[in-house]
Amino acid sequence: MKCASGIEARQVDELFINIDPIQAGGRLTAEAMKAVIAYGDGYSVCDNCRKPNRLDYIAKPPIAEFHKDVAKWLNMDAVRTVPGARRGFQAVAQTYVKKGDPVLVTSLSHYTEFLAIEEAGGIAREIPANDQKLITPDAAAAKIEAVKRELGKAPVLAFIDHVDYQYGNLHDFAAIAKVAHQYDIPVVYNGAYTVGILPVDGKALGADFVVGSGHKSMAAPAPSGILAVTAEREKEVFRTTAIVGDVTNRKFGIKEPEMMGCTLMGVTLVGMMASFPHVRQRTKHFDRELANHAVVMDALLSIEGTKCLSEFPRKHTMTRVDTIASFDRIAESHKKRGYFLQSALEERGVTGVIPGATKVWKFNTYGTTHKQALHLAKAFVEIARENGLAVKG
Amino acid sequence: MSKRAVDMTFQAIYTLTDIRILLRETAPSHEFDIHQEAQAVRLLENLERQVQSLKQEILK
Numbered sequence: 136m137k138c139a140s141g142i143e144a145r146q147v148d149e150l151f152i153n154i155d156p157i158q159a160g161g162r163l164t165a166e167a168m169k170a171v172i173a174y175g176d177g178y179s180v181c182d183n184c185r186k187p188n189r190l191d192y193i194a195k196p197p198i199a200e201f202h203k204d205v206a207k208w209l210n211m212d213a214v215r216t217v218p219g220a221r222r223g224f225q226a227v228a229q230t231y232v233k234k235g236d237p238v239l240v241t242s243l244s245h246y247t248e249f250l251a252i253e254e255a256g257g258i259a260r261e262i263p264a265n266d267q268k269l270i271t272p273d274a275a276a277a278k279i280e281a282v283k284r285e286l287g288k289a290p291v292l293a294f295i296d297h298v299d300y301q302y303g304n305l306h307d308f309a310a311i312a313k314v315a316h317q318y319d320i321p322v323v324y325n326g327a328y329t330v331g332i333l334p335v336d337g338k339a340l341g342a343d344f345v346v347g348s349g350h351k352s353m354a355a356p357a358p359s360g361i362l363a364v365t366a367e368r369e370k371e372v373f374r375t376t377a378i379v380g381d382v383t384n385r386k387f388g389i390k391e392p393e394m395m396g397c398t399l400m401g402v403t404l405v406g407m408m409a410s411f412p413h414v415r416q417r418t419k420h421f422d423r424e425l426a427n428h429a430v431v432m433d434a435l436l437s438i439e440g441t442k443c444l445s446e447f448p449r450k451h452t453m454t455r456v457d458t459i460a461s462f463d464r465i466a467e468s469h470k471k472r473g474y475f476l477q478s479a480l481e482e483r484g485v486t487g488v489i490p491g492a493t494k495v496w497k498f499n500t501y502g503t504t505h506k507q508a509l510h511l512a513k514a515f516v517e518i519a520r521e522n523g524l525a526v527k528g
Numbered sequence: 529m530s531k532r533a534v535d536m537t538f539q540a541i542y543t544l545t546d547i548r549i550l551l552r553e554t555a556p557s558h559e560f561d562i563h564q565e566a567q568a569v570r571l572l573e574n575l576e577r578q579v580q581s582l583k584q585e586i587l588k
Contacts, residue, residue, distance in 0.1 A: 149551045165549045169542050484556020504553055 147486060152507045155487030156303075156453050159501035160332050160352035163406060167354055170409035171402050179401045187389050190397040190404075191215060201408045208415055209330065209345050211337040211363035213373060215391070216349075216399045216407065220327045221247035223346035223362035224294065225254065226393035227323050230372045231292045232257035237282045239290040239315070241270045241306075243299035245325065251294075260290065262311075267446060268302045270295070272310035279318050289318045297340075298328040302445040303453035303497070312341035321368065327351050328453060330361065331414045332501065333421040343368050353414050355407035359399055427508035428452040428500045434512030439525040440464065444495065453499040463493040465522040476518065483514040533585035540578040547571050 138144040147153055148162055163171070174180065174196075183195040191202045191214075206214040217223045224247055232238055234256035240248050241262045252259045262270050262278040275293075283289050293315045297308045312322040321343040329335055330347025331354065337345040342365075349359025364372055373394070376387045390396040399407070428449055435441050440460030443449075462476050469475040473491040480488060488496055500508060519526050550568060551558060560568060 149548065149555060151556055162552075165545055168545045168548070172541055172545070173538065507555070510556070 151481070151484050151486040152503060152511060153487045154485065154498040154500060154503075154511065156497040156499040157300075157351060158487065159452070159499040160328070160354070161348075161350040161357070162354060162502055163356070164354045164410040164413045166409040166413065167356070167406040170405045171356060174402050174405040177401055180404055181400060189389055189391075190400065196405060196408065198404065198408070201411065204411065205361055206363055209335055209337045209347075209361075209363045210339065211342075211345055212366040213369040214361055214363045215373060215394055216404055217346075217360045217362050217394070218398060218403070219350070219358035220325065220346045220348040220360045221251065222358075222398075223344070223360055224248050224251035224323065224325075226362055226372055227344050227346075228252055228255040228257065228292065229393055230374075231321065233291075236291040237286050237288065239275070239278065239282070239293035239295075239320065241295065241299070243268065243270065243301050243304070244294060244296060245300050245327065248294040248296075248323075248325065257291075258286065260285075268299075268304055268444070269446065270299075270306045270311060272307060272314045275311045275314045279314070279320070290315075290320050292323065293320050294323045294325055296325040296327070297335075298451050298453075300328065300453075302455050303328065303449075303451040303499075304446045305450040308342070309340045316341065327360075328451065332418060332424075332452075334418050337363060338365070344372070349403065349407045353407055354410035356403045359403040359407050361407075424452050424501055425449065427503055427505055428454070430505075430508040431498075431500050431511045431515070434515050437527040438462075438515065438519040439527070452501040453497060455495065455497045457495050459494045461519065461524055465524065466493040469522070475522075479518045479521075480514060483510075483517070485511060485514050530585055533582060536578050536582040536585060540575060540582060543571055543575045543578060547575075 136144045180193060180196060180198060184193050190198060192199055202214045206212060228251035232252060232255035236257045237260050238252045238257040239262060240259050242264045249259050260278060260282050262275050264270055265274065279289055295308055295311050298305050308324060315322045323344045323346060324337065324340060324342035325346055326335055327348040330345065331352035335345065345363040347353060347361045349355030350357035373391050375389045376392055379386055432443065432449060432454065435456060436443060438461050442457040444455040444457050466473045466475055471478050473493045476493050477488055477490045488498060500511065516526055550564060554560060554564060
């Protein structure tokens, strides 16, 4: 079935349980789907844009109210919507990082944090993860001291992922931020896998900036996200334009250079807004998500040779597993080789594992119902048994 | 044509969207429990009413 010439209607989430690690938290709510239908046209949210002509001032649809609600929800002082978390990193880096400035990231940081630093002319320095793939406050302190020795100055900014994309591990952000603040280093909270998934209190965590991803974790269309800041940082990151045209003498009101004026002007913003009431509620029930994830993890770990590479017990629903001694053993002699796992899962109505992956791979059960979690668990165990792997219990 | 015809068009799409969500929540088997079955019946009845109203508006 096609939705337009040459474009298949995407029915992945209607036909399968989708455990793609980056797609789980971005699936739209019914409300967002409905809003998308109504606001699909280009500048659709601009019908009632009045002076001072800026996105976050629009009252109908209630965009201004949404900005205030998100700030309150995250316990921060000001919020802007951005086209993806990466644009939030970029706005902060452009504000604080000058050529040659060191900036802290971690050995598990997302590449877009590196690119934001690079674009600003900064030098990235990584806090190494320990053997458990966790970033510790002690390691942060040691790295800051090492940077001072190496470059003669402390980092000017730190990007710390509360949950990293590689292992889905939950790092002690608050303790790391406390260390960074002892050196007067402002800290960006990368909440791409937490904002919209579990409760986030920016001030309690000690974040100067909170970045969230709409399409990854707030049930919103891509590219969307939020950048929230403390009052202290608001006038810096969200400073208004001062430029004047030399021929026309034009000025540009209260547009913000780091936001390049208005940001999300249609379906992305309205989708995020429409999902917000549901998203706000769902973060209060993350324990249910972890319980469903545990059902699947128990099944996977019951398969002889399967290992969990993420911290365990799990504190997030995205997990990295090692199946070199289980499913990959089957792949060695299976006629479909490494594609047997994906194929066997799809026969059972499951998708989202990287095609060909049987060694180390990630999955995310966020948003599955309990019945779907049981189905997933059964699918993995069945595939193991059918292929001669031992299963405990 | 009327505002009512436009409203009914959106209403019908929204009802179909609710059915789509039901399909997502029950993938891959689409076996409904008793509550989901009741919900499906209600949605389909609403859809029939909405399409009927739309017919009346458009074909009058």
